Amino acid sequence: MSVVPSSLSFNSSVATSQNDSQDDAEPTKVKNYLKERLKSRIFLGRYVERRLADKRIGYRDVVIISAAEVSLKKDLFDVQHKLVAICPNTHWIGITDTESLGYSPGICLWTEIDNQPFGPFWFQIKSLKFRDGEVMVTLKCLRHISDAFLEVEPILTGAAKKTKPTENTDKKLENSVAALNETYSDFVETLKGFLSISNVKEFITFLLAFVIAIFTGSTSFINFLGNFILALLREFSILVKNSTPMFLGLLDFFSKIVGGFYILLAMLFRQSAPVPSMNKRTVGVYDRSRRSYNDQYDDRQFD
Incomplete structure (x- = not known):
């Protein structure tokens, strides 16, 4: 009598463990399917900014996908819905729309890009990375877009500019008016105290x-x-x-x-002073006296 209840409890525990293993295997299969669906997809996009995603997540690089990538945008929206379904406890999924950031309607990816300037690129999806509380689409920058291609693709040149909704404009106007009123009241109070x-x-x-x-x-x-x-x-x-x-x-x-x-x-x-010239008469007398002297004295007399 006691064998039957024990066997029933054992079968129920085995069935429960099998159901749990099947429940754990189902999200894993979906994750692998989503990775294979997006892996190695090449698309055109613009690296626009680096923004704080969340205090727990930190800063992420925002890449806006070109409006010409219709099929990829459709697949990304589908992947986003499935990730929300299979990962209800995930705090952040790096696939969002661009309107919440103040850009024209579209879809953007929150990822990590190293040592690249802002601007249009050819991107390639590496895979889906599942972290603690975050799902991120990892990208690889293949090539920077040239100016000649920008003329053909106006989405990357002008459509990625931020739009200013009227509500934000009204709020900013109200805030500026309130700030001016507060400044004026402070100035009046300060002037009264000074005077x-x-x-x-x-x-x-x-x-x-x-x-x-x-x-x-x-x-x-x-x-x-x-x-x-x-x-x-x-x-x-x-x-x-x-x-x-x-x-x-x-x-x-x-x-x-x-x-x-x-x-x-x-x-x-x-x-120099000139030498005085001698008189001819004086010279003749001098010659005669010398000749008579020579005749009178002969050198041979002394031999």
């Missing part, structure tokens, strides 16, 4: 003290400047008086040097 009797009395006292200080300071400065100029003139006159003899002696010394130099030049270039 009190005690403040006016203190201001007049400060002004009188400031004027007196300027007057006394100017008088002292003028007195000091006059004394300084007089002392400077006196010292300069003493300097001129003591340096005048030395200056005159120096001038005399240089004048003597220059005069001696000119005298030396005059002596070098002076013409």
